[in-house]
Amino acid sequence: MAQANAGDGTVGKALDALDQVASMGRPVRFAELLEESAYPKATLYRFLQTLTNQGMLSYDARSQTYSLGVRLVRLAHAAWRQSSLAPIARPYVEDLAREVQATVHLAQLDGGQVLYVDKQNPSNPINMYSESGKVGPGYCTGVGKAMLAFVDEATLERALTQQTYHRHTENTLCSPQELMEELREIRKTGISFDREEHEMSIICLAVPILSSQDRVLGAISVTNSTHRTSLDELKKFAPILKACAKNIADTAESWRFPEHDKLAK
Amino acid sequence: MAQANAGDGTVGKALDALDQVASMGRPVRFAELLEESAYPKATLYRFLQTLTNQGMLSYDARSQTYSLGVRLVRLAHAAWRQSSLAPIARPYVEDLAREVQATVHLAQLDGGQVLYVDKQNPSNPINMYSESGKVGPGYCTGVGKAMLAFVDEATLERALTQQTYHRHTENTLCSPQELMEELREIRKTGISFDREEHEMSIICLAVPILSSQDRVLGAISVTNSTHRTSLDELKKFAPILKACAKNIADTAESWRFPEHDKLAK
DNA sequence: CCCTTTGTTCCAAATAATGAAACTTAATTT
DNA sequence: AAATTAAGTTTCATTATTTGGAACAAAGGG
Structure with a gap:
C-alpha cells in the first residue's frame, strides 16, 4: 500500500x-x-x-x-453525532427496516468510497458501532452508485479515479465506462440496484438522499438475499424508500441549517 | 476555552x-x-x-x-475495534449485564478522564454507538476511581492535575486529598463505589481490569438507582464483577500479545 | 564476542509555517 | 446607489520547523 x-x-x-x-x-x-x-x-x-x-x-x-x-474514539463520537446523518435519520431508518422486514443501510460518501454510518436489522436490533465506520467500494454497491449518480461533475471525476475496480462477481461493473452508463440510468429512475455485483446472492435497492438543492447527503438501501426475495420484489419498496429519503433530507436540512432561509426561496 | x-x-x-x-x-x-x-x-x-x-x-x-x-468516523471504527477493550470484552459484558440485571459500563482512561467504550443494558440491548466515546470525570465515577487507584505514580499525578473538581452532589469528593484517601481504600479492597457522587440517586460498583503485570487496562461497573437497590446489595456483585474483569484481562492479553510469552514467565 | 536487526538521536540544509497587512466579497447602513 | 462595516481569503518576507542521511544505542542471535 x-x-x-x-x-x-x-x-x-x-x-x-x-x-x-x-x-x-x-x-x-x-x-x-x-x-x-x-x-x-x-x-x-x-x-x-x-x-x-x-x-x-x-x-x-x-x-x-x-x-x-x-x-x-472520543472525536469520532462527536463526529458521528454532529456530522453524520445517522442520529437524524435513525428513527426513519428504524421505521423503514420494520416496514420492509430487511436490513437497511445508511451510507455517506467519503472520497470515492462508501462509508456506512448506520444499519438496522429488524430481526436483531443490536450492535451498532460495529457497523458504523465500515467502508465499502463505491462502484459496486447500491448506495455507492445511488450517490455517485447525483454528485457534481468534479466530485464524480475524482471519485471515479479513486476506485480500484475489481471483479467481485460476474455482474460487477469493472470499468468507468460501464459504470457511467449505469449512473445515467440511475439518474433517470432515481433508484439503484445491486444485482449481486459485490457479493453473490446479495441484492439491494438503494436511493439517494438529496438536499433541496440536489446536493447528495447520503443514501439508504434495503438489502436481502436472492434466496429470500428477488429484484422485482425489492423494486416494490422504491416508493417507501424514496419517501424515507425525502423525510431524512427534510429533517437534516431543518436541523443543520435552522436559519438562512432566504436562499431557499 | x-x-x-x-x-x-x-x-x-x-x-x-x-x-x-x-x-x-x-x-x-x-x-x-x-x-x-x-x-x-x-x-x-x-x-x-x-x-x-x-x-x-x-x-x-x-x-x-x-x-x-x-x-x-472511519478512523474511529478502526480505533474502537483495535484499540479499545470493547470488542474483546463484549461477550463478558453482555453476560454480566444479564446476570446482574442492571446497566454495565466498560471504560478506559484517557488522560485524567473516563472514556466509556461500551455499555450494556439488559432491558434494552440496543444503540451502542451513542454511548461509546462519551467522556466523564475521573474523580467522581466508580470506574474512574477504580482505574486511578491502580495507575502508576506518574500517571496518577498527571491525572489529578487534569481534573476540574466540581461538587456535583453533596457526596462528591472535591479535593485531591479526599480522593487520594478514597483511592487508598479502593486499592485495599479492589472495589470502588459511586455513592451518588456524580448524580443523586445513581450508585454504582466498579472494579478495575488489570493486566498480569497490574497495568490498568480499563474498568467495568454496575450502575443502578437507589430506588431499585442499595450499596450493600450492589456489593454482593463484587465477586462476579471481579471474575468478569479477570476474564476480560486474560482475553485481552492473549489476544493483543499472542507471541512474546517469554516475559510473562 | 561479534554481527545483525531494530529503534533512537543529531544536526546542517531545505522547506514549510507564520502572521501582519492588504485585499476581496458580501452584508448592512446611510 | 454609495458608503460602511464585517467576514473571509490571499500575499509575502521573515522565522521557525521539518527533513533525512548518518551516526549511535540497544536488543537478539549465532
Whole structure:
C-alpha cells in the first residue's frame, strides 16, 4: 500500500501515518510501518511520536507496538453525532427496516468510497458501532452508485479515479465506462440496484438522499438475499424508500441549517 | 476555552483546531472559532483548510460552517475495534449485564478522564454507538476511581492535575486529598463505589481490569438507582464483577500479545 | 564476542509555517 | 446607489520547523 496522499504539508503527512496504522487493523511495530511507508525512518519516527503524544495513537512499550489512540474514539463520537446523518435519520431508518422486514443501510460518501454510518436489522436490533465506520467500494454497491449518480461533475471525476475496480462477481461493473452508463440510468429512475455485483446472492435497492438543492447527503438501501426475495420484489419498496429519503433530507436540512432561509426561496 | 495543548509542532496545533471544532458540538463558522482560538487568523484559517482537505473536517459552503469530517468516523471504527477493550470484552459484558440485571459500563482512561467504550443494558440491548466515546470525570465515577487507584505514580499525578473538581452532589469528593484517601481504600479492597457522587440517586460498583503485570487496562461497573437497590446489595456483585474483569484481562492479553510469552514467565 | 536487526538521536540544509497587512466579497447602513 | 462595516481569503518576507542521511544505542542471535 503506497502512500496515496501528497499535499497538505506536515499535517497531511502525519495523518497519512495515522491512516497507515489504522489500515493495518492491529497493533504494529515501527519496522512494519517503515517498510510500507513513503517516508524516511527519522521522519516516520517523529510522526509516530507526535501522534502518540497527541493521543491519536497509543504505544505499548511491552510489545513495542502502535495502535490507534482513544482520542479518536472520543472525536469520532462527536463526529458521528454532529456530522453524520445517522442520529437524524435513525428513527426513519428504524421505521423503514420494520416496514420492509430487511436490513437497511445508511451510507455517506467519503472520497470515492462508501462509508456506512448506520444499519438496522429488524430481526436483531443490536450492535451498532460495529457497523458504523465500515467502508465499502463505491462502484459496486447500491448506495455507492445511488450517490455517485447525483454528485457534481468534479466530485464524480475524482471519485471515479479513486476506485480500484475489481471483479467481485460476474455482474460487477469493472470499468468507468460501464459504470457511467449505469449512473445515467440511475439518474433517470432515481433508484439503484445491486444485482449481486459485490457479493453473490446479495441484492439491494438503494436511493439517494438529496438536499433541496440536489446536493447528495447520503443514501439508504434495503438489502436481502436472492434466496429470500428477488429484484422485482425489492423494486416494490422504491416508493417507501424514496419517501424515507425525502423525510431524512427534510429533517437534516431543518436541523443543520435552522436559519438562512432566504436562499431557499 | 483556551488552547490547552502546546507542544508537538504544527501537527499538534492543527489537532488543537480539530478538537476545538469537536468541542463545539455543532457546525461552526470561521469567526466563532477565531474568537476562541489562540492562533492568528491566517494560521487558523490554514489549519481548517488543511483539515478539510484531509477529510478530518467537512465544510459546508452554503452555511459556511465546519463540522467534523467523515474520515473520523472511519478512523474511529478502526480505533474502537483495535484499540479499545470493547470488542474483546463484549461477550463478558453482555453476560454480566444479564446476570446482574442492571446497566454495565466498560471504560478506559484517557488522560485524567473516563472514556466509556461500551455499555450494556439488559432491558434494552440496543444503540451502542451513542454511548461509546462519551467522556466523564475521573474523580467522581466508580470506574474512574477504580482505574486511578491502580495507575502508576506518574500517571496518577498527571491525572489529578487534569481534573476540574466540581461538587456535583453533596457526596462528591472535591479535593485531591479526599480522593487520594478514597483511592487508598479502593486499592485495599479492589472495589470502588459511586455513592451518588456524580448524580443523586445513581450508585454504582466498579472494579478495575488489570493486566498480569497490574497495568490498568480499563474498568467495568454496575450502575443502578437507589430506588431499585442499595450499596450493600450492589456489593454482593463484587465477586462476579471481579471474575468478569479477570476474564476480560486474560482475553485481552492473549489476544493483543499472542507471541512474546517469554516475559510473562 | 561479534554481527545483525531494530529503534533512537543529531544536526546542517531545505522547506514549510507564520502572521501582519492588504485585499476581496458580501452584508448592512446611510 | 454609495458608503460602511464585517467576514473571509490571499500575499509575502521573515522565522521557525521539518527533513533525512548518518551516526549511535540497544536488543537478539549465532
